[in-house]
Amino acid sequence: MSAETVVETPNMAQKFWRWQPMTAALLLMAVELMWVTPWYRLVSQLSIPPPLWKTTLILAVVLSSAYLISYGMEALRLLRSIRLGALGALLALQLIFVPLALMGGQSPITTAEGILRLDLGYLLAITTVLWLWRRGATLGSALLRPGLAWQRFGQGLLALLAYSFVSWQVQPVGVQSQGDFLLFSAYLFIGLLAVTLTRIAFVSGSVRQRKNPFDRRWLLSVCGVLGLVISIAALVGSLLTGQYQLLLQAASVILRGALVVGLFLLSLPALLFSFLIYPLALLIQRLPRSTPTPESDLLGPGGAYPPYPMEASQGGPLPLPLQVLCLFSVLALVVLFVYLRTRKTLSQTAVILPEGPESLLEEGDAARLARQALQDWFEGLAQRLRPRARPLIAVRIRQIYVQLLQLCRELKTPRPDSATPLEFLPRMAEVFPDREQDLQTITQLYLRVRYGEYPETLADVQRVEAAWQRIAEEGERRKKNAVIQLAKS
């Protein structure tokens, strides 16, 4: 592998990496709008409530124009005074026109009059414009670093939580909650994606390498995982707090939206190729048939069939839907063939290239490793729990030995203070001659627990308990016999 295959010109390298900061900035602006717009609409209800789409669009223009001008000036490395002048001019224009646009011509007064009269709608609009202008300008001029993205995401999160609280207090129950739920989930998704992309843009800012690991597939994977995690969190959060109705409503809205988008995307090829399909359908209709059909009154002046609708007759051309289906099938086959060829070529190229990602898994490895990982996890869990169980086991064994000594004492065979457990074992065996094995078991395990450092197990406890049960029964019999003998005497 020569160096030429790895190294490339800086322009090429930069081209590969450029989309990340731009996308991150775009997402950060979306994050900003996602909390500023609801707040603006909530507060402006006191004066003139503008429509949602209009408000969002106008505020987006304010934010993005400030960002673009600031970014452009920074890229051109112009003097600070020129930059400030351009941004100031933009602000002046925004302050003149944006409040008017937000009011939508419903207000009879101008911006200046609105300010002079301390009109709440105008003041709110001006404040919002100022805020967004500043946020856009600082975003354009600042180095896009994770701290900045995190700060903006956090501020927005706080604002959105506060908005939810206020909205819950102000609005009737059920009206805002559903929207809030969707808005919050969407905010989390876009905000976290923005933070991730900012980090990627930051860490890859000065790296020069040809292969970009953060490609489209990576972006799709990240979006998928983010969506999945947020969905699970939303599900768990709503279930834990009894907000399943909100979740279901939100889910139905999302599903409806997804259905609409899906249907649109499915019908998009038909819409795009409709100009092709129509003449083709006509051509198919004009194909010569084996048996002549009687002329129909439906024939037009040129002898052609009218385009649509048309009655399907036996022996005639295929109905139009079937023709379209055939055409799409052919197109699909062509696309499939091209896709398979491309995939095969790419896979061959991947084998030839000595660098790039490759899987460490061979066939059947995944299941084995998953099993192994699960087993390791369980073992780790058991390992973690074992130290807690050990003292309990030790306590139980010692407790049984104390009970055994108590029993011996009741049977007039107390253990002398000077006798060790092993020295006392023959004496106990004299008391319970049939249970010598059980006594040995209890004594040995007691010694291990009391003086040894051997790990004791649950099986040991079970053995000791079984032995103790047998000895205790024997001891009870002995005690009864002793009482009877005492009574007889």
Added chain:
Amino acid sequence: MASVNWWPYLLILLVFSLITRVYPLAAFAVMLILISAAARAWSRRALQLVIYQRKLIYERGFPGETLTLSVIAENRKFLPVPWLRVIDMIPEAVGPQDERLLQITHLPEMGALVNLYSLRWFERDRRIFTLLLRQRGIYRLGPTALEAGDIFGLFENRRDDENYDYLTVFPEPLDFEDLGLPASDPFGEQRARRRLYEDPNLMMGVRAYQPEDDFRRVHWPATARTGELQVKVYQPVSARVMVICLNVMTMPHYWDGANPALLEYLTRVAAAVAQRALADGYRVGLISNTCLAHADQPFRVPPGRSPDQLARLLTALAGTTLFVTSTFDRFLLHEAPRLPYGATLVLITGQTSQELREAAMRLRQRGRRVVLLSFDERKPLPVPGVTLIHRPFHP
């Protein structure tokens, strides 16, 4: 970035929302707690079972040559690593052929080779770089810093790996003819080439005792068997030994600083002499008044004539630094007892002081054969019994 611990605030939010009965807010708090926990757990496990390694097919070469370096990052677990940044410290002298791939660091003459990866489960990513050997030396590649985080970009984790690889850049030997040494007898004493030594470990027979024989050579069992004094006959070994003594002190006094260009030249001269001597059948060793690179061991290569002796000598010369352990004259007198008797000492120096001349003379008086290769700008005074070759160094 997200060093602030979210959880206390989120718990406060949860309790507050439950008290005020704003249940959607409670749901949001739970969502945030879950996401934060997932991010934290992901971040903590991101670098587990992630392995980064370098692979060099060749680890040594001459200046101007290129070597292929493969860097491999592996994720040996099911949890994917959304982003992984590997910062590998590489000396600029052996950096990638495209210098722009190496980023500037706070360390002098060191660059950072930064690689970004996104590893899925059980995935390996390999990158290949071409390193250009620019300057003589022994260079250490590493350490490596690995940075990774969670998929949400909230937390970051870092691990420093002390994985080192070494690259040796030999000195480019000068053309021996350019040194202008006498062609017939470049190392001083031709008659030494015929001198025979005997190895007492290799006995090849016995012969009758002669009056000049050492009494210790008497073979007593053979004497007893034959009834006449017999002495051992050892295997003759031709020992043409040369020890190159390199002076890394390039200024009259150590406080005057150093002349790196002169040192480079001296190492190239030493490499040329070693190469030629090995080709002529000498057993060649090397000593110098400096330390071995990346070690505190004295600079000493015992004489040898094995096939890899030249590589060993060149490796030692590659590690020559400007660090001086003692003055050359003291060093020579200190090392002289350790050098094999009968070895030709080739002193390569850029400074020929009075003390050095005296040391050379004392070595000569002890029966050493000494060749002094001086690259001093001033012509040194001749030393009796010492072959002096003066080739002033002009940078």
